[in-house]
Amino acid sequence: MFNRIVVAVDGSKTSLKALDKAVDLQKLMPEAEIYIICVYKHHSLFEASLSIGRPDDMDIPDKVLSEYAREVVNHAKEVASEHGATKVRGFVKAGRPSKTIVKFAKEKKADLIVVGTKGTNSDKDGMFLGSVSHRVASNAKCPVLVV
Template sequence: MLYSKIVVAYDGSETADKALDTAMKLTKLDQDSRLEILHVFNFPKYMLGDGVVVPSISIENTDYSKQVTDKLKGKIMDDSNVHIEVREGASAAKEILAYASESHADLIVVGSRGLNSLGEFILGSVSHSIVQHAKIPVLVVK
């Protein structure tokens, strides 16, 4: 068995689509592997004096998350070995790492994005943090 449980971080972007395609190909190599797709969104929080204000649930965030999960369902042909999870968190990287640990994953697949014109050599902040802190292998897809 190559990988028994693969977690792929998915935000709907082009690089996330590439990461998902790669993770799906890896999953197809072994009929017993399981694909865990994780979408993380963040409700904005604002500092007001000494307190933190968390606005009520944002329709925009929940609509976008629904669009992302609908897009995922359209991409997945055989969903018998696939689970889609949506979580809220201030740090996408921390949520992805926590989910990978909780689900006993043995590989994390994440997309990379360029930050500027030299960005082809620089990982995005989420993928960089995952690579730095993961206790399991991480595949970064460009």
């Protein structure tokens, strides 16, 4: 049924729940591949230059954020493997999360996107869906499972 499952992770508890669901689905369809993606917001050099604090060894925000995103993906891959996933690949992308996830799923010809209801930027506002999961569900060309 599903051959390529994209799972968006950001280090939040709900994104790890989404990953667990993707692993459960893969157990039902052993040929399915799981593509884990973490998207970080791109900062231009101009945005980086606006920082008030200027430490001597200041890293460009993109570098720091991409390294963190890579750690999130690697952790998610470990968790997926521990829970029995077999075919798992990890990706880090820069951009607006919702657009980047949808574009990535299209490029990979995904059959399903799995996202958490809310991610790391969510607050306790009583909303059922966070902005990223809402936009992904609204714009994806394939089914979206919101966990």
